[in-house]
Amino acid sequence: MLNYKDIFKSIKEILPGFIVSLIIGIVSILISKFVPKLGAATISIFLGMFVGNIFLDQKIFQKGYKFSETDLLSYSIVLLGGTLSVSTLMELGFNGILFVVLQMSVTIVGALYIGKKLGFSQNFRFLMASGNAVCGSSAIAATAPVIDADDKDKGIAITIxxxxGIFLMFLLPILTQKLYNHETVQTSAMIGGTLQSVGQVVASGAMVNEGVKDLSTIFKIVRVIMLVGVVFLFGHLKHKTNHDILEEEIQDTKKGKIKVPWYVIGFFITCALFSTNIISPQLSEICKSLSNKFEIIALAAIGLRVNIKDLIKQGKSVSLYGLFVGTLQVITAITLIGILL
Incomplete structure (x- = not known):
């Protein structure tokens, strides 16, 4: 039975942060009409960072910011599926999928090796590897219970x-302009195959253009689909001598306790509906417009949640870990794009 009291309480907690995100999103759309080259997405995230760090970082707004970032971005991705046909997804081809698999493999091996050389614990290395290789905070949250990581390791890994990802989010559009003159497939592979979270991929892609944003998201979704395999791999590496724990992981996977995020499934459903003309071109236009609006509000929330003090505060060795792994990802992506794409 629905508990209306809890529902109203949740809405009340979400509302302040959501309203701030919504206002910043609307203001960004208005400003973008005067500076179209900059784009509403870019304006939204920068304006959010400015507002959030100057005067709107109070606790009362945080739940609304999180809702706007995670939920609205998820809805945006599902709606995006209603604008893309299966033929568009096939643009990745065998080489595109091979690029993602190799990029993830090098990131995982590199993150584990670099972390070991820097003296970090095994659990922390696993969290860093999954977060960088797959989908940031979500991958870390899925990996932590399987390897029995403590909250401190989890919190530091998510932060770094x-x-x-935030630094790369702004760097990659500049780098891909120099390297590829923003050619769609190569630029999308770099952004979608490298950046840590879905939000960062959408934000960075949107800084380039609409086509790159959409294809980058597809590259990213391929990585997210592989989350189950990565979590299972780390569980096996952690507990390879304990058959009881390994058996438990297998059962958890079968029961769906480790699962692909719902928005990935939703994306493929709406994509299939559009490909079979169940979603009409007119409805697809509505999906595109709503997806774009949700995305801009979500990017405002991402900006609002970026704490510049936290960026500065990170310890030297942890910061070096993040820097080395990020550098490895970019170099690997450049190499693989040169060979495969």
């Missing part, structure tokens, strides 16, 4: 993975 997000910090790395």
């Amino acid at each position: 993975v997000n910090v790395t």
Whole structure:
């Protein structure tokens, strides 16, 4: 039975932060009409960072910011599926999928090796590897219970993975302009195959253009689909001598306790509906417009949640870890793009 009291309480907690994110999103859309080259997405995240760090970082706004960032971005991705046909997804081809698999493999091996050389614990190395290789905070949250990581390791890993992603989010559009003159497939592979979170991929892609944003998201979704395999791998590496724990992991996977995020499934459903003309071109236009609006509000929330003090505060060795892994990802992506794409 629905508990209306709890529902209203949740809405009340979400509302302040959501309203701030919504206002910043609307203001960004208005400003972008005067500076179209900058784009509403870019304006939204920078304006959010400015507002959040100057005067709107109070606790009362945080739940609304988180809702706007995670939930609205998820809805945006599902709606995006309603604008893309299966033929668009096939643009990745065998080489595109091979690029993602190799990029993730090098990131995992590199993150584990670099972490060991820097003297970090095994659990922390696993969290850093999954967060950088797959999908940031979500991958870390899925990996932590399987390897029995403590909250401290989890918190630091989430922070440093997000910090790395934020720097790369702004750097990659500049780098891909120099390297590829923003050619769609190569630029999308770099952004979608490298950045840590879905939000960062959408934000960075949107800084380039709409086509790159959409294809980058597809590259990223391929990585997210592989989350189950990565979590299982780390569980096996951690507990390879304990058959009881390994058996438990297998049962958890079968029961769906380790699962692909719902928005990935939703994306493929709406994509299939559009490909079979169940979603009409007119409805697809509505999906595109709503997806874009949700995305801009979500990017405002991402900006609002970026704490510049936290970026500065990270310890030297942890910061070096993030820097080395991020550098490895970029170099690997450049190499693989040169060979495969």
